[in-house]
Amino acid sequence: MASSTIAILERLIAFDTVSARSNLALIRWIGDYLAELGIAVEIIPAPDGQPKANLWATIGPVRDGGIVLSGHTDVVPVDGQPWSSDPFQLRDGGARLYGRGTCDMKGFIAICLALVPEMLAQPLRTPLHFAFSYDEELGCLGAPHLLAAIGQRLPRPRIAIIGEPTGMKLGIRHKGVYSFATEVTGKDGHSSQPGRGLNAIALAAEVIGEMNRIYAGIVSDGPFDRTFDPPHSSFNLGTIEGGTAVNIIARQCRFLWDFRAIPGGHPDQILKPLAEFVAQRLDSLRKSCPEADIVTIPRVAGPALVEEHDSAAEALLKHLTGVNETVSLPYATEAGQFQEAGMSAIVCGPGHIAQAHQPDEFVDKDQMQACEALMRRLIGWAREN
Numbered sequence: 309m310a311s312s313t314i315a316i317l318e319r320l321i322a323f324d325t326v327s328a329r330s331n332l333a334l335i336r337w338i339g340d341y342l343a344e345l346g347i348a349v350e351i352i353p354a355p356d357g358q359p360k361a362n363l364w365a366t367i368g369p370v371r372d373g374g375i376v377l378s379g380h381t382d383v384v385p386v387d388g389q390p391w392s393s394d395p396f397q398l399r400d401g402g403a404r405l406y407g408r409g410t411c412d413m414k415g416f417i418a419i420c421l422a423l424v425p426e427m428l429a430q431p432l433r434t435p436l437h438f439a440f441s442y443d444e445e446l447g448c449l450g451a452p453h454l455l456a457a458i459g460q461r462l463p464r465p466r467i468a469i470i471g472e473p474t475g476m477k478l479g480i481r482h483k484g485v486y487s488f489a490t491e492v493t494g495k496d497g498h499s500s501q502p503g504r505g506l507n508a509i510a511l512a513a514e515v516i517g518e519m520n521r522i523y524a525g526i527v528s529d530g531p532f533d534r535t536f537d538p539p540h541s542s543f544n545l546g547t548i549e550g551g552t553a554v555n556i557i558a559r560q561c562r563f564l565w566d567f568r569a570i571p572g573g574h575p576d577q578i579l580k581p582l583a584e585f586v587a588q589r590l591d592s593l594r595k596s597c598p599e600a601d602i603v604t605i606p607r608v609a610g611p612a613l614v615e616e617h618d619s620a621a622e623a624l625l626k627h628l629t630g631v632n633e634t635v636s637l638p639y640a641t642e643a644g645q646f647q648e649a650g651m652s653a654i655v656c657g658p659g660h661i662a663q664a665h666q667p668d669e670f671v672d673k674d675q676m677q678a679c680e681a682l683m684r685r686l687i688g689w690a691r692e693n
Contacts, residue, residue, distance in 0.1 A: 380444030416471030447608030
C-alpha cells in the first residue's frame with residue numbers, strides 16, 4: 309500500500325466528521341489538496357444552511373460519460389464505545405489500520421486521493437469524477453443535492469462506483485431504507501382519573517402492536533428475496549418518547565421507526581394497512597376525544613439498488629477484477645440514488661461491514677492494497693477507453 313494513502317487516511321481520520329457535526333474542514337482540506345494538483349473543485353453546500361457540503365472534482369476531460377468514485381465523509385458517533393485508542397487518530401496495528409471511518413469509508417476516499425498523481429501522469433480519455441458527500445449515515449441526505457447538479461452544471465457520468473466496504477466484492481443490489489416519525493396526540497389530565505383523558509403513550513403502544521402484527525405477516529408471507537438476510541423487508545422501532553410526568557396523563561408520544569425494503573419492495577407494505585387501522589381507531593376515539601390524532605411523517609427515503617443484469621458498471625468491474633461473482637448487500641448505500649439519477653451503479657470497496665460502526669473500527673491493509681490495485685487498473689482503462 310502506498311505510503312501516501314496512509315498519510316492521507318491519517319489526515320482524514322483526524323477530522324471529527326460525526327454526522328451531528330460539520331464536515332466543512334475535511335471538505336476544504338480535500339479541496340486544497342486537489343487544487344494544489346491543478347484540479348478544479350466544486351463545493352456544493354447543504355441547501356438548508358447547515359455547515360456541511362458535498363465535493364465534486366473531475367480528473368480528465370470535462371464531458372459526459374465518465375465514471376464516478378463516490379464516498380461519504382461523515383462517520384457514526386463513538387460515544388459510549390470502549391475504544392482502545394483515540395478513535396480520531398489513525399493507529400497502525402500491523403495488518404490493520406484502526407480509527408473511526410477507516411472502514412466506513414474514509415479508507416476508500418484516501419485511496420482515491422492518493423492516486424490522483426497517477427491519474428494525472430498521462431491523459432485520461434474517460435473522465436474520473438470524485439463525489440464526496442455528507443450525512444450518508446443519517447439516511448443518504450447529502451448525495452441528492454449533489455446529484456441535482458449533475459446534468460445542469462456538472463457533467464453526467466455513465467457509471468458510479470460507491471466505495472462502501474464490501475470486502476472488495478461486487479455489490480449489485482441492496483435494500484432501500486425508509487424512516488418515519490409517528491406522532492400520537494391524546495388528552496392530558498390528572499393520572500388519578502385516566503378515564504377522563506386519552507393516554508398518548510398507551511395509544512402509541514396500540515399502534516406499535518398493530519405494526520408488529522403487520523410485520524409478522526411480512527415475515528411469514530413475504531415477498532421474499534433469499535439473497536438477503538433477512539430474506540424479506542424489515543421493520544424496526546428505533547426510539548420512543550412521550551409524557552411529561554408520572555402523575556399526568558400523557559398528551560404526546562412520538563416514535564421513530566424504519567423500514568428496509570428488498571428491491572421491488574416498498575414501505576406501503578406497512579403504511580397502507582397501518583393507515584386503515586389508524587383511520588378506524590381515530591373514528592372511534594374522536595367521538596369522545598376530538599383532539600386525538602395519529603400522524604406518520606416521512607423522514608428519509610433511500611432507494612434500493614436494483615440489479616441490472618449485464619449493466620455497464622457490473623461489466624466494467626468484472627473486467628477489471630476478473631471476478632464474476634456478485635453479492636447482495638444487507639445495508640443501504642447511496643448507490644440507489646445514483647441509479648435513480650440515471651447511472652449504472654455498483655458498490656465495491658475495502659473492508660467489511662462487520663467492522664463498521666464498531667469500537668476499534670479497522671480496515672485490513674490487504675483490503676486497501678486490493679482496492680489500490682483495482683483503482684490502478686481503472687486508471688489504465690480510463691486512459692485507453
